[in-house]
Amino acid sequence: MDALSPAEVTAGFVNTGAKKAAQPYYVSFFKAWMAGWMLCFGAMLVQLIQGGSGTLRTDYPALISLLAAFFFPVGLLMLVMTGQELVTAHLMFMPMALLKRRIKAWELLVNWIVVFFGNLAGALCYVAFMGHYSHLYNTDALIKYSQTVSISKTGEGWGPCVLRGIGCNFLVCTAVWLGAGSRENSSKIMAIHFPAMLFVFLGFEHVVVNMYYIPMGMLNGSGVKVSHYIAQSMIPSLIGNIIGGCLLGIPMVLFYESPELPLFDRLPGRKRSARRPSVIVERSSGQVTPIDNQSVIDHSVKPGKERS
Numbered sequence: 001m002d003a004l005s006p007a008e009v010t011a012g013f014v015n016t017g018a019k020k021a022a023q024p025y026y027v028s029f030f031k032a033w034m035a036g037w038m039l040c041f042g043a044m045l046v047q048l049i050q051g052g053s054g055t056l057r058t059d060y061p062a063l064i065s066l067l068a069a070f071f072f073p074v075g076l077l078m079l080v081m082t083g084q085e086l087v088t089a090h091l092m093f094m095p096m097a098l099l100k101r102r103i104k105a106w107e108l109l110v111n112w113i114v115v116f117f118g119n120l121a122g123a124l125c126y127v128a129f130m131g132h133y134s135h136l137y138n139t140d141a142l143i144k145y146s147q148t149v150s151i152s153k154t155g156e157g158w159g160p161c162v163l164r165g166i167g168c169n170f171l172v173c174t175a176v177w178l179g180a181g182s183r184e185n186s187s188k189i190m191a192i193h194f195p196a197m198l199f200v201f202l203g204f205e206h207v208v209v210n211m212y213y214i215p216m217g218m219l220n221g222s223g224v225k226v227s228h229y230i231a232q233s234m235i236p237s238l239i240g241n242i243i244g245g246c247l248l249g250i251p252m253v254l255f256y257e258s259p260e261l262p263l264f265d266r267l268p269g270r271k272r273s274a275r276r277p278s279v280i281v282e283r284s285s286g287q288v289t290p291i292d293n294q295s296v297i298d299h300s301v302k303p304g305k306e307r308s
Contacts, residue, residue, distance in 0.1 A: 002183055002187070003181045003182055003183065003187070004180070004181040004182075004183070005181075006181075006252065006255070006256055007256040007257070008181075009177060009180050009181045009252075010096070010252045010253060010255075010256040010257050011256075011257060012180060013092070013093040013096050013097075013177075013180065013249070013252075014093070014096050014097050014100050014102060014253070014257060015097075015102075016093050016097075017093045017094045017095075017096055017097025017098070017102060017103060018097050018102040018103055020085070020090065020093075020094065020111055021094070021097065021102075021103040021107040021108070021111055025110070025114050028085055028111065028114045028115055028118065029114050029115075029117070029118040029121075030118065031083070031084045031085040031118070032084070032085040032086070032087065032114065032115040032116075032117075032118025032119045032121075032122065033118045033119070033121050033122035033125075034079070034082075034084045034085075034122060035079040035084035035085050035086045035118070035119055035122060035208075036086075036118065036119035036120065036121065036122025036123040036124075036125075036126070036208060036211065037122035037123070037125060037126050038075050038078040038079040038082075038084060038122075039075040039076060039079060039086065039119075039123070039208055039209060039212075040075065040122075040123055040126035040127070040130065040131075040211075040212045041074060041075045041078065041126075042071070042072040042073060042074045042075030042076065043072070043075065043209050043212040043213060044126075044130065044131060044136075044212065044216075045068070045071050045072065045074065045075075046068040046069070046071070046072050046200065047142070047145065047146060047149070047213070047216070048136075048142065049064065049067060049068040049071070050064060050065070050068050050145060051139075051141055051142040051144075051145030051146065052139070052141065052142060054141065065201055066201055068200070069197045069198070069200035069201035070197055072196065072197060072200045073175075073192060073193045073196035073197055076172070076175070076192060076196045077189055077192055077193065080176060080179055080188075080192060081185070081188065081189075085115050085118065085119075086115075086119065086208065087112065087115045087116045087119050087207070087208060087241075088168075088169050088172050088173065088206065088207070088208060088241050088245060089172070089173060089176045089245075090111060090112060090115050090245075091112070091169060091173070091241055091242050091244075091245030091246070092169075092173040092176070092177075092245035092246070092248055092249035093249060094108045094111055094112065095108065095245070095246050095249055095250055096249040096250065096252070096253050096257075099250060099253050100253060100257060116238075119208045119211065120208075120211055123208060123211035123212050123215075124211065124215060126212065127211075127212055127215045127216050127219065128219075131212070131216050131219070132216070132219045132220075137216075137220060143220045143221070146213075146216050146217040146220045146222070147217045147220055147221060147222040147223075148217070148222075149213050149214075149216075149217055150213060150214045150215075150216065150217020150218055150220075150222035150224050151217065151222050151223075151224060153205070153210055153213055153214055153233050154214060154224050154228055154229055154232045154233045155232070156205075156232075156233075157232075158232070158236045161205055161232070161233060161236035161237050161240065162236045162237075162239050162240040162243075163240060164203065164204045164205040164237070164240060165204070165205045165206075165207065165236065165237040165238070165239065165240015165241045165243070165244060166240045166241075166243045166244040166247065167199065167202065167204040167240075167244065168199045168204030168205050168206045168237075168240070168241060168244060169206070169240070169241040169242075169243075169244030169245045170244040170245075170247050170248055171195045171196070171198055171199040171204065171244075172195070172196060172199060172206065172244075173244065173245050173248045173249065174195045174248060175191065175192045175193075175194075175195035175196045176192070177248065177252075178191035178192065178195065179191045179192040205233070205237040205240065205241075206237070206241070207234060207237040207238045207241050210233055210234070210237060211234075214229050214233060215229075
């Protein structure tokens with residue numbers, strides 16, 4: 001089988017969460033800055049297609065949306081393939097590592113904060129220099145479209161925004177998951193592309209992508225205030241993204257890397273059996289390689305004693 005199994009990908013992400021928690025904060029921040037910057041290339045492309053389509057967008061809205069969504073994943077592919085830090089992926093694998101007790105709760109929170117603000121800094125730099133000062137929004141149609149997007153994304157209401165955030169990050173994390181399970185680049189690209197394309201076409205809300213859409217419209221005169229953006233879009237979409245990431249990551253841990261749960265083991269009909277050690281993986285040159293558990297020496301077990 002050319003792809004990694006779900007159990008191997010699960011173990012790989014648990015290990016990734018532990019490694020990211022131990023990574024220096026300045027490295028996490030600047031890799032997150034790069035991820036926010038890269039993701040905005042795809043977001044800008046979507047706006048240039050949508051805003052520059054003229055009457056085609058009004059006559060064939062689904063077709064133009066499909067075309068824009070098809071090209072959006074270029075930014076996500078860039079950041080995933082170069083190993084940058086996107087907070088929406090961290091919302092999946094950091095809880096996985098926490099559930100397996102590989103990290104502490106405060107390490108999860110600190111990681112999320114550092115990566116979130118790194119993404120925000122990268123996105124705002126892109127908005128300012130690549131979007132605004134570059135004068136690429138040089139037509140009334142593009143400027144008006146960016147204003148419309150900024151207003152609409154801050155006027156959905158909390159409930160719809162949270163739900164759209166859930167759908168978004170479930171698909172984004174599925175894309176990252178499928179990419180991690182692929183062994184070579186062409187397969188990774190195909191695996192990441194279609195779930196990412198789907199969340200854009202369906203109109204779901206990605207907290208980092210909105211760091212481009214909404215500030216871009218604000219700079220172009222939408223009239224949306226920073227406080228309104230934070231309260232009506234950033235916070236609810238982030239909450240939805242957290243739920244969406246956990247909705248994929250946590251069940252995968254329970255399916256393939258179930259932690260020690262004494263109460264669960266005492267339930268009627270639950271057979272007691274020796275737990276098999278977790279799959280251990282190594283990452284080298286971007287690949288995830290399973291290691292035979294039998295070859296791993298547990299130095300915590302003293303001679304003459306067996307692991308219970």
